[in-house]
Amino acid sequence: MKTPTWVHQIWENPPDPVVFFFPVMADVNMRKFETKLLVISLAFFASLFVFCASYFVSYTFVTFRSRLRPKEKVFWCLSFVRALFGLVSTFIGFWYIAFDDTLQKDVVNGNSQTSFLAVYIAVGFFIFECTALFSSIAMFGGFDAFLVAHHTLSLLGFGTVAYCETTHFFSVVGMLLEMTTPFSCLCWMFLKAGMAHLPIWKINQILLVHLFHCRTTIEGYFYYKLYMQWENVHHHMPRPIFWMLVVQLTLQFFILTPYWTYKKMGQLFNPVDWNHPELQKNKSDSKNGVTDVTGSSPKKSKSKKGLKKEN
Template sequence: MGLVEHIYPYLAEADYLNPFVKLKFVGFSFVFFSVLYLLSAALGSLTKTYGNLRQKEKIFWNLAVVRGAYGLFCIVVGIWAIFYDTELLEDAVFSTTPTSYFALTTTVGFFVFECGTLLISDIVYRKASFLLNLHHWLSLSGYSLLLYLESTHCFGTKGLILEMSTPFSGICWTLLKAGKAHTLLWKANQFLLVHTFHLRSVAECYMWYLTYQNWERIWSAMPTAMFISLYTQLVLVTFLMTPYWTYKKTQQMITPVDWNFEDSDKNKTTNDSVTKKAV
């Protein structure tokens, strides 16, 4: 029995081959994450920490909440796909399940929301993270391609486990902004965050092992566009993104700093120095 049967029966019975059904699920996902963003903003406005943030930091705070929720979803689905779902392994190129369709349509909806928000924020504030944008836009195009070509659900669904670091990353940033960077809670979360990046490397090695096991089938049957998309992303996360983020988060664990808004930290340091001199 698949994962979605335990959530809601309709999710297992839906006609996912129908493009309109897939679009409906993508749309529901987009709306869900949009509402969660607005709910985060509404509840955050009731706290002093959120109220003291600059507008762009408030956007980042709300995105951290949305990403954290999506990350928890990915952890559950990824663990299920890797350890319990045997159907996807029957054909690494074309096997699909109701759980894989639900997970992938939810993911596309999330990345439509995420990329749209990032694009608007980057245009308004004229500052962008290259790696973050690269990761998210490649993910949006790759997962959209999975649904369109009805292919590679095995890798796509199992690969969701790579988002395991997202909830801990969001907690790390919000605790930093709340001035809790030297508390036991922050240190414990940071330790778990760094460890999730180590586990990401294990998961990426597993993806390469799956490739080795199914290479003949992949090479002979996987659509060319899907092959290029999948292995471009796998090479980037294995050899560039995960090692870089592991280094940065380890560095942050030793010296707490918010490099997403380093200018605000510098301004704060400058203002504190001026205040001390005045006193």
């Protein structure tokens, strides 16, 4: 079977994805403040829309309606937003690391219409994410230091890149690290739905652990690119971006990714919700042997005494 001509053309000379699908974007000035504000705002409100829509859709599920506490319902809806952002980020990051070397040739000044758009979308998403995260902490308590550090630094990093209009390579290709997010969200939702004993959950968990190893490889590749283009980085990369990149890359490579890989590997053999340890009741589901972390079982009714303690 002969490969179509357009496939060869895209392979030999990869187009800018945004311009390829939306030719009108070729003439848009992505450096204008109004453009930045518009895209960031659209990304924020799109995230908010998906969050609200997922709540109404999920309310038709028994698991969501009757087995989840308010804090877990917020986390459930956030999972939809994070998964969607993860899919978009994976496509963009993979495109620029596998096909288009526009950003790799110059890790400081390389850019494209798509890279500008990706950075602004990421800023809007992380504004929403940090707003939701800190609101949840204020309302329900609990504090995941690693998650807070990761999202706060991501917002500061993408925000600084959007302001300085440079260093798109590490930002856009770095979005590929979000490839674990959809699988992580599915892992948690399957767990809450009591599906951790099914093959689909185990397959998803194995893929998730493997992708965390891939994340480590990409983070190591960033160190390699810093080394190979050190003169360019040293003389042209803005100092605030450089130090935020070094801090976040070091945090990710040596602490966060290994920690999350370890936790997800452990979760494969012991399916518990370590995202909300304060909600765990250490009760076992007699049907499938999975720890019931919601504190509610459809087969057992709580005593009045138990209800008073919970309240």
